[in-house]
Amino acid sequence: MTETPRRATRVLLVDGLGRVLLFHGADPAEPDRPYWFTPGGGLDEGEEPRVAAARELMEETGLAIDPAALGEPVHREVARFSFDGVRYRQEQEFFLLRVDSFEVSTAGFDEIERDIIDKHHWWTVAELAGTDEVYYPLDLIDVLRRVSRHEVL
Structure with a gap:
């Protein structure tokens, strides 16, 4: 199957208690997973990664920040996945x-996000280590432990 190339940014939004914000949803083609x-x-x-990350953070959580506040990336990966029938x-x-601390607002969700995301x-880290639920990235616990020690790439 042909893969569509895509560039993306993700944000590890960590609160004062050391918790990371995650959204819960499913691929429309596989709603039971x-x-x-x-x-x-x-x-x-043409968008810069830091600018995209700040934009996405505002759209998905309501948190407005200066892109410069994000600093340098703390993790990079290549993810291969299908979404709505596209690889x-x-x-x-x-x-x-x-x-x-921060009160999440999902008012900026687009139509797809409203359709596929049902909670946050x-x-x-202890909850992640003890859950049977699927989360991404798969090495999230390791990444969080690394950034908690203030290491970067």
């Missing part, structure tokens, strides 16, 4: 943003 994932999404044509090869960068939750 839900998973958790970080805020973020694809880059618009993607997505190069993505993860940025870390720490907030004391602030997860501790």
